[in-house]
Amino acid sequence: MSDPSAPARIRAVxxxxxxxxxxxPYTFILPKPLLPVGETTVLDHIIDCLRANGFTDVYISVNxxxxxxxxWLESRKDGGINVxxxxxxxxxxxxxxxxxxxxxxxxxxxxxxxxxIMNVPLDLMYRRHLQTKAxxxxxxxxxxxxxxYAVVNKNADGLLVDIIEKPSYDYFINAGIYVLSxxxxxxxxxxxxxxxxxLIDSVKKDGGAIYVYDIGERWLDIGRISDYEKAVELIHQWxx
Numbered sequence: 001m002s003d004p005s006a007p008a009r010i011r012a013v014x015x016x017x018x019x020x021x022x023x024x025p026y027t028f029i030l031p032k033p034l035l036p037v038g039e040t041t042v043l044d045h046i047i048d049c050l051r052a053n054g055f056t057d058v059y060i061s062v063n064x065x066x067x068x069x070x071x072w073l074e075s076r077k078d079g080g081i082n083v084x085x086x087x088x089x090x091x092x093x094x095x096x097x098x099x100x101x102x103x104x105x106x107x108x109x110x111x112x113x114x115x116x117i118m119n120v121p122l123d124l125m126y127r128r129h130l131q132t133k134a135x136x137x138x139x140x141x142x143x144x145x146x147x148x149y150a151v152v153n154k155n156a157d158g159l160l161v162d163i164i165e166k167p168s169y170d171y172f173i174n175a176g177i178y179v180l181s182x183x184x185x186x187x188x189x190x191x192x193x194x195x196x197x198x199l200i201d202s203v204k205k206d207g208g209a210i211y212v213y214d215i216g217e218r219w220l221d222i223g224r225i226s227d228y229e230k231a232v233e234l235i236h237q238w239x240x
Contacts, residue, residue, distance in 0.1 A: 108179055
């Protein structure tokens, strides 16, 4: 990162503790972040993206099949980025485990869900977070929802107003990528379950500054088998 205001070491946390229920039976064998995508794994893919965007340290929060992650880390070659595992004593949700790592997170840091395939400008998102002095920056992505039927609109008396054939609606969705400042830790109880939406809501109610950042289109949540099967094809497309 060329921003002179950025710290020398840029840290990220990957949330990898979930059971991946929607990807069973694959996740009966491996935790979701360690599922293969081409010649690598989902987790290695995320780490590669972080490294390419200037991140220097990655902390991985694990719970389900934690021993599989330990074996992965032992066999992993040094890729020019520091990687450490933190085992949750119990399921702490998508934000609660940050309390285990708070001693390492002395500067604004990125949080990434462990089930993402992505090629997004994390460095620009981080820089924007610093510029706005935000408490939380949420990565968002455009999403189009198409109704596969003709939508009928009527008035209170039951008279037809119009019929719209298969309308599409545009939204922004939460991409499961965040940049957080140290101010959030007062909202994170010690070793108590907490999900990211709860943390965001708590910071918002406290008057915190929460911004959003459009990460673009090169993003895929592999939570469903149909999406997981698209991952390799998309990675090749993004490299072209």
